Amino acid sequence: MLAALILLPLLLVPVAWLIPWYRVRSWLLPVAGASHLLLVVLALGGVPDAAPGEWIGLDPLSRLVLLVASPLYLGCALYAVDYLEMRRERGNRTMVPCLLLFLSALSMAAMSRHLGLMWLALETTTLASAPLIYFNRNRLSIEATWKYLLICSVGIALAMLGLLFFAYAALRGGVPVSLLLSDLLAAGPVLSRPWLHAGFVLLLVGFGTKMGLAPLHAWKPDAYGEAPGLVGALLAGGLTSLAFLAVLRTLQVMNAAGALGMARPLLLGLGLLSLLLAALFMMRQGDFKRMLAYSSIEHMGLLAVGVGIGGLATFGALLHMINNSLAKGCLFLSAGNIHRAFASKRLADVRGALVALPFSGALFLTAFLAVTGTPPFGIFLSEFTILRGIFGAGRLWVGLAVLVLLATVFIGMGASVLAVSQGEPTERDMAFTDRFLLVAPPLLLLLAVLFLGLYIPESLRLLLEQAQALVEGGA
Amino acid sequence: MEMLARTALHLLLLLLVAPLLQGVIVRTKALFAGRVGAPLLQPYHDLARLLRKECVVSRTTTWVFLAGPAAGVAVPILAALFMPFGALPAPIAFTGDLLLFVYLFGVARFFTVASALDTGSSFEGMGGAREVTFACLAEPIVLFCLIVLARIADALSLTALLGPHLAATWRGPAGLSLGLVVVCLLVVLLVENSRIPFDDPNTHLELTMIHEVMVLDHSGPPLAMVLYGAALKLMVLGAPIVRLLLPVNTGSWAGDALVFLGGMLLLAMLIGVIESIMARLRLVRIPQVLIGTTMLSGFALVLVLR
Amino acid sequence: MTELSNLCLLLVILVNFFALGSSRLTACIQAVALQGAVLALLPLATHGLSSHSLLLAGGALALKGVFIPWLLLRAIREVHIRREMEPLIGFVPTLLLGALATAGAFIFADLLPLVEAHQGGLFIPTSLATLFSGFLLLISRRKAITQVVGYLILENGIFIFGILLAEAMPMMVEAGVLLDLLVGVFVMGIVLDQINREFSTLDTEQLSALKE
Numbered sequence: 003m004l005a006a007l008i009l010l011p012l013l014l015v016p017v018a019w020l021i022p023w024y025r026v027r028s029w030l031l032p033v034a035g036a037s038h039l040l041l042v043v044l045a046l047g048g049v050p051d052a053a054p055g056e057w058i059g060l061d062p063l064s065r066l067v068l069l070v071a072s073p074l075y076l077g078c079a080l081y082a083v084d085y086l087e088m089r090r091e092r093g094n095r096t097m098v099p100c101l102l103l104f105l106s107a108l109s110m111a112a113m114s115r116h117l118g119l120m121w122l123a124l125e126t127t128t129l130a131s132a133p134l135i136y137f138n139r140n141r142l143s144i145e146a147t148w149k150y151l152l153i154c155s156v157g158i159a160l161a162m163l164g165l166l167f168f169a170y171a172a173l174r175g176g177v178p179v180s181l182l183l184s185d186l187l188a189a190g191p192v193l194s195r196p197w198l199h200a201g202f203v204l205l206l207v208g209f210g211t212k213m214g215l216a217p218l219h220a221w222k223p224d225a226y227g228e229a230p231g232l233v234g235a236l237l238a239g240g241l242t243s244l245a246f247l248a249v250l251r252t253l254q255v256m257n258a259a260g261a262l263g264m265a266r267p268l269l270l271g272l273g274l275l276s277l278l279l280a281a282l283f284m285m286r287q288g289d290f291k292r293m294l295a296y297s298s299i300e301h302m303g304l305l306a307v308g309v310g311i312g313g314l315a316t317f318g319a320l321l322h323m324i325n326n327s328l329a330k331g332c333l334f335l336s337a338g339n340i341h342r343a344f345a346s347k348r349l350a351d352v353r354g355a356l357v358a359l360p361f362s363g364a365l366f367l368t369a370f371l372a373v374t375g376t377p378p379f380g381i382f383l384s385e386f387t388i389l390r391g392i393f394g395a396g397r398l399w400v401g402l403a404v405l406v407l408l409a410t411v412f413i414g415m416g417a418s419v420l421a422v423s424q425g426e427p428t429e430r431d432m433a434f435t436d437r438f439l440l441v442a443p444p445l446l447l448l449l450a451v452l453f454l455g456l457y458i459p460e461s462l463r464l465l466l467e468q469a470q471a472l473v474e475g476g477a
Numbered sequence: 478m479e480m481l482a483r484t485a486l487h488l489l490l491l492l493l494v495a496p497l498l499q500g501v502i503v504r505t506k507a508l509f510a511g512r513v514g515a516p517l518l519q520p521y522h523d524l525a526r527l528l529r530k531e532c533v534v535s536r537t538t539t540w541v542f543l544a545g546p547a548a549g550v551a552v553p554i555l556a557a558l559f560m561p562f563g564a565l566p567a568p569i570a571f572t573g574d575l576l577l578f579v580y581l582f583g584v585a586r587f588f589t590v591a592s593a594l595d596t597g598s599s600f601e602g603m604g605g606a607r608e609v610t611f612a613c614l615a616e617p618i619v620l621f622c623l624i625v626l627a628r629i630a631d632a633l634s635l636t637a638l639l640g641p642h643l644a645a646t647w648r649g650p651a652g653l654s655l656g657l658v659v660v661c662l663l664v665v666l667l668v669e670n671s672r673i674p675f676d677d678p679n680t681h682l683e684l685t686m687i688h689e690v691m692v693l694d695h696s697g698p699p700l701a702m703v704l705y706g707a708a709l710k711l712m713v714l715g716a717p718i719v720r721l722l723l724p725v726n727t728g729s730w731a732g733d734a735l736v737f738l739g740g741m742l743l744l745a746m747l748i749g750v751i752e753s754i755m756a757r758l759r760l761v762r763i764p765q766v767l768i769g770t771t772m773l774s775g776f777a778l779v780l781v782l783r
Numbered sequence: 784m785t786e787l788s789n790l791c792l793l794l795v796i797l798v799n800f801f802a803l804g805s806s807r808l809t810a811c812i813q814a815v816a817l818q819g820a821v822l823a824l825l826p827l828a829t830h831g832l833s834s835h836s837l838l839l840a841g842g843a844l845a846l847k848g849v850f851i852p853w854l855l856l857r858a859i860r861e862v863h864i865r866r867e868m869e870p871l872i873g874f875v876p877t878l879l880l881g882a883l884a885t886a887g888a889f890i891f892a893d894l895l896p897l898v899e900a901h902q903g904g905l906f907i908p909t910s911l912a913t914l915f916s917g918f919l920l921l922i923s924r925r926k927a928i929t930q931v932v933g934y935l936i937l938e939n940g941i942f943i944f945g946i947l948l949a950e951a952m953p954m955m956v957e958a959g960v961l962l963d964l965l966v967g968v969f970v971m972g973i974v975l976d977q978i979n980r981e982f983s984t985l986d987t988e989q990l991s992a993l994k995e
Contacts, residue, residue: 118956125963132970141981145990148927148974155934155967156921162960163914163941169951174898179950196896224993283995652786653793765874769804772882776796779889783903 003049004058004113007041007068010034011106018098027098028086034102035072035079038109042072054184057116062468066320067112067247069465070327073450074239075105077443078232081335084439085232088342096133103130104236111244117165117181120248121158124212127241128154134233135225146221146228153221154212161208161248167201168255170194183251190258198256199264205252206268212245213302214295216276223283226295227347231338234291238298238334239327246305246323250473253309257474262312270310270400276303277407284414291337291347293418294330297373300411301326307404308388309473315391317470322384325454328447329373329381335444336365340422343434349418354427361436363423365444370419372451374412380454484558484568486730491557494738495708496520498715498745505749520708524701532697538595545592545692546699549706552585553713560716561636563737564726570636575623578635579616582669582710586612593691600683604690607760611675611687614767615668621774622658622665628781629654639717643724655721657777662718664770666748668763670711673752675763685760715744785904788828791821792909795943796885799916802936803881804874806866811932812855818939819847825946835954842961843942851935851968858972859928862979872923884915906947913940927978927985931971938964 011034018030045060046069052059060068082101086094104127111123128151136147165181172186173179174194180186186193207218214222226234249269256265280300287293301322308319337347339362344352355363372379375386385408392401500517507514534542559574561567567574590609593601626638629651646655668675671688683690692703719740727733758766798818802811823844826836859865870877888911893903901907917937921930945952952960975985982989 116953116956118952118960122956122959122963125960125967129963129966129970132974136974136977139977142992144974144977144981145993148978148987148990149993151967151971151974152921152930152934155971156918156937159934159937159941163944166941166944166948166951169948170898172951173948174896179948181951181956194896223995227993287995650789653789656793765804765878768875769800769878772800772878772885773797775882776885779886783889783893 003041003045004060007038007045007109007113008058008106010037010041011102011109015099015102015106018102019095024090024094025087027094028083030098031079031082031101032076034105035076038105039072039076042068052115052184054188055182056184057119057182058110058113059115060113061115062465062472063247063250064112065465066324066469067243068109070243070324071108071112071240074327074331074447075108075236077331077447078235078335080439081232081235081443084437085230085338088434092137092139097137100130100133101236104134104240108240108244112247115183117168117183117186117251120251121162121165124161124209124244124248125155125158127244128158128212131233131237131241134236135229137230137233138228143228146224150221150225153218157208157211157218159208160204160211164201164204164206164208164252167197167204168193168252171197171201183254186255187258190255191260193255193259195259195261198259198261202252202256202261202265203268206249206265206272209245209248209252210272210306213242213249213306214245214276214299215272215302215306216279216299219276219279219299222299223292223295226298226334227289227292231291231334231336231341234294234338235331235334238294238330242298242302243323243327246302249306250309253473262474266310266312268310269306273303273306273308273310274400274403274407276300276306277404277411281407281410281414284411284418287414287418288349289347290349290352290418290422291341293415294333294337297333297411297415298330300407301330301373304385304388304404307400308391311388311392311395311397311400312474313391314394315388316473317466318384318387318389318391320466320469321387321454321458322381325380325384325451326373328451328454329369329379332365332444332447332451333369333373335440335447336362336369339434339436339440340366342431344428344430349421351428352422353425355423358427358430359434359436361441361445365441365448367419367423369444369448370415372448374415375408378452378455380451383455383458480568483565486734487557487562487565487568488554490562490734490738491554491709491712494741495712496524496705498711498741499708501742501745502749502752505746506753509750509753520704524705527701527704528698530697532699535596535694537597538694541588541595542592542694543699545589545595546695546702546706548585548588550702550709552581553706553709556581557709557713557716559635560713561639561720562716562734563720563723563740564641564733565730565737567636570634572633574634575627575638579619579623583612583616585706585710589691596694598694600686600690601693603684604687607687608691611668611763611767614764614771615665617771618661618665618767618774621771621778622661625654625658625774625777625781628778635717639720641724641726643721647724651781654777654780657773657780659718659721661770661774661777662714662721664766666711666714666718667751668767669714670707672748674755674758675766677757680757685757712741715741719744785828788825789905791824791828792905792943794818794821795909795913795939799885799913799936800878800881802920802932803916804878806870806874808859808865808867808926808928809856811867811929812852812859815855815932815935815939816848816852818936819852820844820849822939822942823848825943826949829946830949835949835957838954839946839949839957842958846961846965847935847939847942851965854968854972855928855931858975861976862985864926864928864985867924867926867929870924870929877919877923881916881919884919885912888912888915901947906943910940910943910947913937913943916940925986925988927975927987930987931968931975934971935968 014034018027046065049060051061107123107126111120114120132147132151136143169179171193172189175192177189211218256262276299280296284296305319308315340355341347343359375382499520504514556578558569559567559578590605593605627633629646630638676687680686723740725736795818798814801814805811823840826839830836889908892908917933920933
């Protein structure tokens with residue numbers, strides 16, 4: 003069943019490439035997404051946790067990530083059908099296979115228990131998403147693609163070096179060299195510290211680049227700004243969660259080696275820096291899609307701060323990962339609609355989205371409220387949990403700093419979002435209207451965030467607790 | 478007595494063979510270009526012809542003008558006394574003679590450049606400036622190489638540096654550094670002797686010349702001395718490369734001398750080949766190449782130091 | 784076999800220097816091809832003939848030594864670019880920085896807590912030096928193609944380190960890594976082509992429209 007999660011989308015790649023019918027090819031995406039989600043739901047209940055030595059398997063962390071990514075992907079896939087219909091001139095022969103490959107790599111990255119395999123899958127997601135960013139085929143998108151490719155490739159190469167350092171730590175510790183997670187965890191206490199520490203730094207740089215933590219975020223505003231909305235949603239909701247999972251995997255190893263004390267300050271520092279940078283750049287942002295990228299940087303920073311503090315804050319960060327992915331999905335999809343309708347993403351050109359596109363505009367505005375942590379949405383709950391964790395750990399100043407920065411982000415982002423949605427509509431492309439498939443997926447994602455804000459199912463809470471214990475328990 | 482005989486053999490080898498090397502280089506290049514080329518002994522005829530000619534000296538010049546060619550011949554002969562020729566030990570060897578060896582060529586350069594400046598011609602001044610610039614960049618290479626060799630031999634005289642231990646060194650872990658040293662010394666040889674790709678001895682455009690432009694005003698016997706000095710310099714500077722590449726000790730004088738001579742001829746052919754297959758570098762690229770070579774020699778040093 | 788691998792590693796370092804100091808793109812690419820081919824010898828020299836090392840060697844030779852350079856050469860043939868004209872940091876300073884980094888790598892490697900068998904060897908310092916050189920090339924050049932070359936050299940540095948730890952990377956993963964590299968460069972090649980079409984140059988200075 004687990005293999006099917008990877009192989010099913012992979013098998014659909016050549017199919018999508020070969021079949022000649024445009025509309026059918028588009029519909030392959032929701033088909034793949036729906037069957038993937040179905041398999042995920044079945045697997046979550048039916049497949050036991052991975053035994054040591056298995057290469058592909060589930061544990062609470064990978065269950066969480068799959069649980070986030072699969073619905074998000076389905077939402078984006080449904081959205082893609084109408085989106086691609088609208089942009090027939092661009093063709094979908096690249097887009098659809100790449101999106102399918104992305105899904106396959108995503109599942110593999112989430113489920114691999116061998117760090118090398120995980121690396122491979124992450125790199126594949128980069129490669130599969132590069133053509134997606136170039137979808138619009140203009141100068142700006144090519145620049146964004148180039149930066150994305152180069153920065154992420156170099157970052158992920160450094161992560162590979164970090165993995166090799168972990169392996170060397172095992173060699174130096176006198177245990178058989180292996181990058182299987184279970185082997186590394188078992189060997190934890192004897193791993194050579196200097197190599198472990200150096201490896202962690204490199205891995206943090208590598209996966210941090212993919213996550214978009216400041217100061218390694220340079221590609222993010224460009225890529226998110228130039229990519230179509232649905233690609234931005236997948237990157238900001240799916241890919242970043244995967245990268246965060248990779249960081250958590252390295253944390254697991256660090257925890258097993260009893261070196262969390264070295265890892266946490268680094269994460270905390272990068273997290274706070276990300277929050278700060280995001281807040282600063284959000285203040286005078288003239289492009290609402292780039293603004294979303296900075297929002298993503300902000301939330302990645304929050305995740306890093308959460309695991310950097312540990313305890314309840316880690317629990318909050320894991321919950322936040324779910325909320326952030328879903329909310330980002332809604333935000334990017336509705337922003338994509340507004341972008342299409344006004345044929346611009348400059349704040350100067352876009353006014354009155356609420357009047358012009360009642361559904362998308364309202365969704366965009368509500369998603370903004372959700373993503374900045376307004377109650378009763380889930381993000382409020384998870385941010386609150388992280389803050390409680392921070393104050394509970396006695397880190398008063400960190401907590402205050404986070405609060406101030408979150409408030410700054412709210413103000414900065416609010417100014418832009420309100421400017422886009424309120425007022426008299428500016429000139430726009432009349433052919434574009436809210437279609438069902440362009441509005442329903444973001445609405446569903448938003449409802450999910452709302453639901454998580456009102457009620458967290460017992461099984462999910464249990465899963466989150468298990469995941470937290472996996473990252474930092476028992477050391 | 479034996480000492481005297483050794484010295485005589487040493488100097489005779491140098492004085493007699495040096496022009497032949499130039500002939501070999503020219504012949505190799507001719508063969509590469511598909512020509513028959515000048516006879517191997519042509520450089521000797523050239524020297525003889527120049528010596529018979531009248532010497533024209535500009536009225537603006539002083540004795541410095543003639544000191545250049547004199548130093549150009551004297552210094553290589555003096556330096557040769559410290560440099561072993563193959564397995565034949567140098568007539569004079571003492572600790573630290575390698576520094577003297579390096580800076581003797583500095584003296585020669587000083588006189589050459591001074592004599593070029595003495596003519597008052599702007600072309601010759603330009604050539605002098607270039608010569609000194611490149612020499613500055615080449616000097617660290619030589620020093621690094623010698624330090625590497627000194628580190629390997631654990632001694633500070635040229636004869637000991639290029640002693641019989643080299644054959645074993647090639648097979649040992651320091652062989653890599655030795656290889657780098659050979660490459661670096663070859664580059665220095667080409668720079669110091671104004672060969673392609675750094676300078677073209679046959680160029681006809683003053684603007685692109687480096688060494689040749691400095692001796693434009695010399696004629697007759699002084700020019701012969703300049704040419705002869707250049708030939709001597711090529712041989713003296715080529716000797717360590719030959720020794721490094723052919724660290725053979727036959728045990729007899731004659732055998733050692735023959736190995737050395739064979740090596741020198743091969744080296745001359747190698748230079749001919751390099752000159753045939755490479756184009757001259759642009760002037761701005763030369764410092765880059767020299768700095769790159771300095772790094773190589775520095776790297777060789779790092780390798781033997783660790 | 785240590786001598787063979789030492790010779791290979793030395794060649795790798797020389798290629799680093801060459802790539803840092805050369806302005807001719809073709810020469811740079813050929814140098815990287817040579818480096819890739821030399822790297823292909825390393826697994827055989829260190830681990831002997833096994834199916835794993837043979838696969839690694841074959842894969843490295845085919846991809847790093849032949850196919851990727853061919854791709855890049857084709858790319859520059861089509862865009863008529865021969866030289867890296869004005870690097871952000873000049874050739875001599877990059878060379879010097881490269882030399883410093885290399886020397887630093889050697890000194891640093893001596894301080895690292897290495898396993899007995901690797902002490903004093905050339906593997907780890909060469910790996911670090913190659914990594915630095917690639918990085919240097921990546922940040923100091925303007926032409927997109929030279930940046931790809933820098934990325935390849937960086938990858939090569941990591942590959943060298945990986946050879947020491949062949950057991951850590953099972954064959955499947957290793958093959959995947961090589962494949963990913965190939966696809967990565969392939970995609971970069973396509974992007975290069977598009978950059979050239981849009982901007983009529985491969986100068987990444989042109990790619991500066993997106994900023995705050």
